[in-house]
Amino acid sequence: MAKREKLADQVIAKLQERISMGKWKKGDKIPAEPELMEQFKVGRSTIREAIKTMANAGVLHVQQGSGTFVNEMVQSAESLEQRLRRARQEELNQVRVLLEYEIIRLAVTHRTQKNIRDMKHALDARIKAIDAKDYTASIDADIVFHTTLATASHNSVLADLYASFTHVLRNSFQQRDAGSVVQFRKTHALHERLLQAIADKRESVAIECLDALLQNNLIRAK
Numbered sequence: 001m002a003k004r005e006k007l008a009d010q011v012i013a014k015l016q017e018r019i020s021m022g023k024w025k026k027g028d029k030i031p032a033e034p035e036l037m038e039q040f041k042v043g044r045s046t047i048r049e050a051i052k053t054m055a056n057a058g059v060l061h062v063q064q065g066s067g068t069f070v071n072e073m074v075q076s077a078e079s080l081e082q083r084l085r086r087a088r089q090e091e092l093n094q095v096r097v098l099l100e101y102e103i104i105r106l107a108v109t110h111r112t113q114k115n116i117r118d119m120k121h122a123l124d125a126r127i128k129a130i131d132a133k134d135y136t137a138s139i140d141a142d143i144v145f146h147t148t149l150a151t152a153s154h155n156s157v158l159a160d161l162y163a164s165f166t167h168v169l170r171n172s173f174q175q176r177d178a179g180s181v182v183q184f185r186k187t188h189a190l191h192e193r194l195l196q197a198i199a200d201k202r203e204s205v206a207i208e209c210l211d212a213l214l215q216n217n218l219i220r221a222k
Contacts, residue, residue, distance in 0.1 A: 007042050008049035014040060015054060019070055029067045084164060097214060099162050104210050106153035108203045115152035116199050122148055123191055130181045138184045143169055187216050
């Protein structure tokens with residue numbers, strides 16, 4: 001059962017990608033089950049599970065005797081977090097990079113002393129967790145630092161968008177580090193330099209630090 005559900009999730013991601021990219025538009029009829037089975041190399045039960053899930057979410061509409069259609073209300077049927085969860089890693093990386101650079105630019109200009117203190121507290125918690133070899137606490141502290149940095153941009157929409165990437169960041173650590181705090185220790189000095197650059201309002205230095213961090217931390221596409 002678990003294996004079929006995992007396959008169904010993969011099919012859901014592929015179907016929704018085609019809708020998002022405009023291959024199937026609102027009101028379009030999607031291919032019949034046999035064709036989908038052939039395209040995705042899965043069984044009928046997997047296709048039916050995927051279509052049922054998407055119909056329950058309002059993305060698809062099953063019309064008995066006629067087929068399955070893309071719902072007219074598809075744009076409002078899926079939350080941003082759901083959309084991020086099914087996105088390809090390459091797409092996530094591209095959006096995350098855009099957010100990170102804009103956050104840095106705005107934070108250098110608009111950060112307050114409270115923002116600096118909050119980020120400093122997060123880094124203190126980060127190094128304590130690293131020294132204790134507490135992997136989960138290291139992840140938590142790192143995410144707090146970056147979300148606090150987003151808050152320092154003083155753009156609430158940007159901060160909210162970045163907060164939506166929290167699960168993406170967590171998945172990045174889990175996929176890459178496999179429970180080790182080594183990577184966190186390796187990049188800690190860069191985090192400290194980044195904070196100092198923001199405190200000093202030195203945008204070019206902050207961007208250099210971000211470049212190095214992104215090179216280390218972006219999720220690799222599979």
